[in-house]
Every structure is written in structure tokens, then in C-alpha cells.
Amino acid sequence: EDQVTQSPEALRLQEGESSSLNCSYTVSGLRGLFWYRQDPGKGPEFLFTLYSAGEEKEKERLKATLTKKESFLHITAPKPEDSATYLCAVQAVSIQGAQKLVFGQGTRLTINP
Amino acid sequence: NAGVMQNPRHLVRRRGQEARLRCSPMKGHSHVYWYRQLPEEGLKFMVYLQKENIIDESGMPKERFSAEFPKEGPSILRIQQVVRGDSAAYFCASSPLAGRGQPQHFGDGTRLSIL
Numbered sequence: 001e002d003q004v005t006q007s008p009e010a011l012r013l014q015e016g017e018s019s020s021l022n023c024s025y026t027v028s029g030l031r032g033l034f035w036y037r038q039d040p041g042k043g044p045e046f047l048f049t050l051y052s053a054g055e056e057k058e059k060e061r062l063k064a065t066l067t068k069k070e071s072f073l074h075i076t077a078p079k080p081e082d083s084a085t086y087l088c089a090v091q092a093v094s095i096q097g098a099q100k101l102v103f104g105q106g107t108r109l110t111i112n113p
Numbered sequence: 114n115a116g117v118m119q120n121p122r123h124l125v126r127r128r129g130q131e132a133r134l135r136c137s138p139m140k141g142h143s144h145v146y147w148y149r150q151l152p153e154e155g156l157k158f159m160v161y162l163q164k165e166n167i168i169d170e171s172g173m174p175k176e177r178f179s180a181e182f183p184k185e186g187p188s189i190l191r192i193q194q195v196v197r198g199d200s201a202a203y204f205c206a207s208s209p210l211a212g213r214g215q216p217q218h219f220g221d222g223t224r225l226s227i228l
Contacts, residue, residue: 032214043117043204043219044156051214087156091214099144099211100158100169 002027002092006104013078013111021073021107023088033071034101035064036087044087078111085109115140117207117220118187125226126195134190134223138207145188146217147173147180150202162188163211192225200227 003026013019025033032051036044048057050066057064061082063074073086085108089101118137126132138145147159158172162182173180177195182188192199202224206217 034216036219041221043119043206043221046216046218049214049216089156099161099208099215099217100146100172101148101156101217102158103148103156105155 002090002102004088004090004102004104006086006088006107008107009105010108011110013075013109015079015111015113016077018074018076018078020075021086021109023071023073023104024069025071025088025090026069027090027092027102029092031091033066034089034091035062035071035073036089038085038087038106075109078109080111080113083109083111117142117205117218119203119205119220119223121223122221123224123226125228127228128196129194132192132195132199132225134192134203134205134225136188136190136205136207136220138188138205139209139218142207142209142218144208144211145182146206146208147188147190148204148206148219150204150222152201156204159190195225195227197227200225 005024007022032049035047038044048064053068055066061076065072085106087106089103145162148156150156160173160180161169177193179191202222204222206219208215208217
């Protein structure tokens with residue numbers, strides 16, 4: 001069964017304090033790994049897609065990396081507006097050619113000014 | 114720049130009533146997905162539809178739940194005879210294509226509360 005585990009569950013940082021969020025996954029055949037950001041009361045907002053080990057993507061203070069077993073979301077010099085829940089999801093090969101995403105529980109990030 | 118539109122944003126029903134949740138995908142998107150987020154749990158896939166077809170309903174409960182995406186109009190997730198355990202946030206997502214690594218874009222959800 002495809003599984004995604006995110007750690008830590010919650011993380012508090014001071015503004016400017018860099019850190020990393022972890023996403024470990026087990027899938028039968030990875031078609032893509034996705035990072036989303038979710039603010040309270042809102043839907044997930046797409047950030048990145050990673051396809052293969054060694055790939056990296058960057059957007060402002062965020063950088064996502066991928067290995068064969070895990071992905072990291074690095075946050076450099078975060079600001080209070082980066083506070084949100086960050087979700088990791090995988091898209092796996094399936095017989096039906098289905099496109100479903102399997103999500104982790106998320107990491108709730110709080111940046112204190 | 115309209116994104117995925119879901120309505121209503123909040124829906125309150127009594128046990129035994131029916132709930133209808135609507136989703137209009139982004140312009141140009143013909144693939145729709147429904148997910149459920151129970152309190153303190155992650156997002157769980159329910160069903161994947163294309164226009165007039167259900168492609169994968171492996172995550173949807175066999176009883177009381179149904180989904181459609183007609184040729185015209187929004188996608189509908191219907192829950193009959195609701196129970197307390199149906200209380201959750203229901204999210205719809207859409208994509209223009211169905212392929213490797215295609216990102217799904219989400220609406221802001223419908224929060225369903227069962228009294």
C-alpha cells in the first residue's frame with residue numbers, strides 16, 4: 001500500500017531561522033511527488049512537482065529535493081507569512097491509470113516574528 | 114483568474130438528510146477529483162471523474178455516496194442519509210490533463226457539519 005509520512009508534525013521557528021521538513025514515502029511506482037501549502041480554512045495550494053531522485057525545485061524561500069525514499073522541503077530565512085501547513089503527496093502507478101494523490105498528515109509550520 | 118469553485122462553503126445537515134456538494138473546475142480542466150479531510154486526519158482520495166465518466170471510485174464508501182460530472186454543469190458529490198461520521202471538509206481538485214506528474218489544483222472546500 002502506498003504510504004506517505006511527514007515529520008515533524010509541528011515546527012516552530014523564529015523569523016530567519018532556516019530548517020527542513022521531511023516527507024518519507026513508499027510507493028509501487030512513483031509518477032510524481034508534490035508539495036502543497038495549506039492555510040487555515042483554505043484548500044491546498046500547489047508548490048512543486050518532483051519526478052525523479054536528484055531533482056530539485058526552488059521558489060522564493062522554498063527548495064524541494066527528492067531521493068528514492070524521501071523528499072525535503074528546505075525553508076531559508078523564513079518570514080511569518082510562511083506559516084502554514086505543508087503537505088506532501090505522491091502519485092503512484094496504478095492498473096486503472098488512475099491519478100489519485102496519497103497525502104501525508106502534513107507539517108504545521110509556525111514562524112514567530 | 115477563476116480557480117476551482119466549490120459551493121456551498123459551509124453546509125449543515127441533520128442526520129438522515131441529503132448533502133449535495135458542487136464543484137466547478139478551473140476553465141479548460143476536464144478532470145475532477147474529490148478528497149475528504151476528516152478532523153485531525155490527512156486528505157484522503159475519494160473519486161476521480163472525467164466528463165460523464167467515473168474513472169476511479171476506489172476511495173468512496175460503497176453506500177450512500179455518489180459522484181457525477183455531467184457534460185454540462187458542475188461536478189456533484191452526493192451523500193444520502195448523512196451520519197455524524199460524515200462531518201468533514203470535502204475538497205475538489207481539477208487538472209487539464211491526466212498524466213505523469215500533473216498537479217491537481219484545489220478549491221477551498223465545503224465544510225459539512227452533521228447535527
